[in-house]
Amino acid sequence: MIVLKRCLSTASNVKSSSQIPLNSIKSALLLVRQPIVTPDLTKFEEVYYNYQEELERRLMWTFPQYYYFKKGSLSERRFVKAQKGPVSKQPGVFFQKGIPDIVHNRERRSKQEIIIPKEEYDESSSMSDFNRPVVPNSRITEADKTNNVKSLERKLPRTLHLLIKDEKLGWKLPSFELSEKDKLLHRNAEAGMRNLGGESINTWTVSRKPTAVLKYLSNKLVDSKENSEGLVREFIIKSHILSGEFSPKDIEYAWLTKEEIKDKVSKEYYEATEFLFSRV
Known part of the structure; x- marks a missing residue:
């Protein structure tokens, strides 16, 4: 019997998928409402x-x-x-x-x-x-006059993004823990969105591939190069709302423009996600 040795290879330091717990993987949804009228x-x-x-x-x-x-x-x-x-x-x-x-x-x-x-x-x-x-x-709706940030009828010439208020992390994109081992990230995000905001919402996922990934350690946002133990990875999936309404029961949410998001979220979170939000 001939034993072959790996002479020209190095040992891998990357953990296999079976070693990563499900609760350390989340799929977040960047839900966007496109402009309804022409820009100002x-x-x-x-x-x-x-x-x-x-x-x-x-x-x-x-x-x-x-x-x-x-x-x-x-x-x-x-x-x-x-x-x-x-x-x-x-x-x-x-x-x-x-x-x-x-x-x-x-x-x-x-x-x-x-x-x-x-x-x-x-x-x-x-x-x-x-x-x-x-x-x-x-072009100015009733939602603009009353500053109703929960309405999709506001800021018609601008792109709106859905943000929710997390008890520990504050204002951020909605995210959901991976419920099943073999479940795809975009499917998990779509299912979580409907469980959170109701079945009346109709969305279209732009791509199955995440647009970005955020890393958390002890409920704090860390650098993207961080690879220490206990990291929670949040993969962001981009999606568009086509019709319906996002109407959760027990959570605070808002449809905001890029400038409004900057005033709402933390400085670290905005710097990590600024490129995701539309300037239009």
Whole structure:
């Protein structure tokens, strides 16, 4: 019998999975509510888009009134009457911005504003009537006015993240102990979220792979390179809420933006998880 020796190998210092207790492994959930409306524009963006719109309207073709309205018809007279009309060239009058350049009842050096003749609006008429007044909803909701951090209807242009208040660790991402040895991390996080917040919540897990891992020792956050005995590893799984509501019974929670999270959690926790939170 020939005995082979491991001459060119070193002994492994890594513990096998059977030596790591289940209660030292947790799966946390980074649950995100995506923005519902477009982001708020900065002052520079407002000026830029306004300039582009004004330039586009100025260079656009003159409205072909003669094509849409028969000459001498009642509809043409109503349309012409509704228009403001440019200031025409007058003899003996000095124009500070230059002599008007008018073609087809339009000052070609500026944008053309078309006014559609209004008709009496009948509430019983079809909802497809183009004269129906359209009133957009406010971007500021009732939850914003009352500062209700438990509502998903707040901060519509921003990304919200779910945080819960732990009795020992304070405000943090919701985490759940691994219930079974062979259970996947993302499955454990999804099941824990529904046990905590109810079955009415509908989520979508972005990836099975964790986006980050946090290490705790005696209920204190430690460096990611720490490998001492008694460590509790918390693997963070990213997920999006699609519909439903997170409604736990006996726990304090909040839907917060990145700036609000910084004021809520501890300094060490924010430094370890800052890159996970969206700036939008």
